[in-house]
Amino acid sequence: MTSIDRSTRIGPLWAGLHAQPAARVPYRDAQDLAPQDRDLMSRPINLFRALANSPGALRVHHAFGEWIRWDCTLDGRLRELIILLVGYLTHSPYEYSHHIAIARSFDVDSDDVRAITEWANGSTEAFAGEPEVIAALTMTVQIVEPGTVDDEAWTRASALFSEENLTDIVVIASFYCYVVRVLGTVRIEVEPDYAIELDTHPLD
Template identity: 50%
Template sequence: MALVPYLSESDLAEDDRSLLARPINLFRALANSPEALRHHSEFGQWIRHGCELDPRLRELAILQVGYVTASPYEWSHHIKIGHDFGVTDEDVTALIAATAGQEHGLGELESAVLAGAREITRDMRMSDETWAFLHERLGKARLVDLVMVISFYNAVVRILGTLQIDVEPDYAGYLEAFPLPDGHRPAQSPR
């Protein structure tokens, strides 16, 4: 159960109601501080619509953060979102295998993106080897975009965990199909 109430549009001032146009639990919790939600959403919109990093690579990086941190909310939401940007169920299975150091079938670029996401998440920095490979393949601007995406979602998983945000029932099936490494099963909440 979340540590703050999940608000609805009717709980907010008229000027803030549009913040819940997508009434997912994370946003409903962050709505307790409308300005925080506003700025969180602005950065999220840049990631989704303004960032020039390939959307499939972006979603793989976000999924890697969710998997490494065993964040049920992030993992389940971005499996669904990832599907909209070209991530397949096979990619998700391959990500799980790559995280375990097993054969996975992803290409060199995808593998390096996942390695970079794991390194930033676990070590707070990307290794020189991963950086050099990604710099060569993505260039400076897209590599900085990738670092920003990975770092932002490392913040998001900490917000989700600290506020104890519940996974909505619509997303629970993704956790069954693709269990997190510790077998964590989140509490479910009504919308």
């Protein structure tokens, strides 16, 4: 298993949740948008409200995210573990807190969230007996940094996943690498309903 020292984590993308500066763009509401774009605010989380400054970008982003969550054939629990690992490694409080909450609907419990942090810090016991999880997380680590998957990790995963699901792992990890960079650059703030997740599962 690939071992990752905490010091190799990317980030923080900002100084920390409580010291985080205000967002760099306005948070838009439905009434700020043209009538044909108001459907984009059906779930008015801060990420969407910030992306609504470019309605076309938000529409494409939302469609891609919906495909990942509902139509991708990769197991839902494994998908959420990949996303949580991206959030943890990039020290993104927004992504991490949101997907702790979202992941509960896909059979990810608090033990799984703790196992992500333990595995990322070199535990050989986290996810023991789950070779598919370890293979997918190893790919995810390498997609986060250095940005590509080495032959050893790819070969190991290829023995466990179909070509479709291998592609899905790459696409999901890469998509959420993009998301955390948007969050960090635009300085999108974590909503209070999600910030409470960080009390139980802090990033620091």
